Amino acid sequence: MNARFWVFENGDWVKLTLRPGQALSRSQSHPTDEGWRFRGMTWRLEGDTVYQFTTCRETDCDGLGEFEQDDVCPVDQLKAKPMDADETPGGPFIFRPAWTLAASQSRDHTAEAAGY
Numbered sequence: 001m002n003a004r005f006w007v008f009e010n011g012d013w014v015k016l017t018l019r020p021g022q023a024l025s026r027s028q029s030h031p032t033d034e035g036w037r038f039r040g041m042t043w044r045l046e047g048d049t050v051y052q053f054t055t056c057r058e059t060d061c062d063g064l065g066e067f068e069q070d071d072v073c074p075v076d077q078l079k080a081k082p083m084d085a086d087e088t089p090g091g092p093f094i095f096r097p098a099w100t101l102a103a104s105q106s107r108d109h110t111a112e113a114a115g116y
Contacts, residue, residue, distance in 0.1 A: 001075070003045045005050065005078040006096045006097075007041075009041070018043060018044070018045035021046065023043065024043050025043075027041070032060065034061045035058060035059030035060050036059055041054055050074075050075060051102075052073070053070055053071075054069040055068050062110050063113075064109040067104070067106045068103075069101065071099040071101055071102060073098060077097060077098040079096075080097065081095060081098045
């Protein structure tokens with residue numbers, strides 16, 4: 001059975017469809033005021049669970065920083081969380097996944113190099 005759910009990407013809500021065992025990925029990078037930023041997302045359907053993996057890397061005046069986060073959502077919870085009115089102004093009222101944080105980590109390379 002396919003999994004269909006909404007994600008907020010590139011400034012708008014997008015409905016994704018995953019087939020069993022399928023993974024979809026999206027990434028973008030752009031310059032910022034103080035350097036650059038990269039963000040990558042991957043969604044994977046395994047059995048009755050959707051996995052969402054987020055990777056961010058960026059540089060600013062303090063150096064390089066990294067962030068990774070893994071979230072999970074059972075297929076039966078992909079439409080469990082209603083949108084607030086301010087999340088979809090003028091748009092359709094939709095339900096989004098009830099993601100649960102599975103793991104996360106972050107690194108500040110400059111702070112590590114300074115011994116913090």
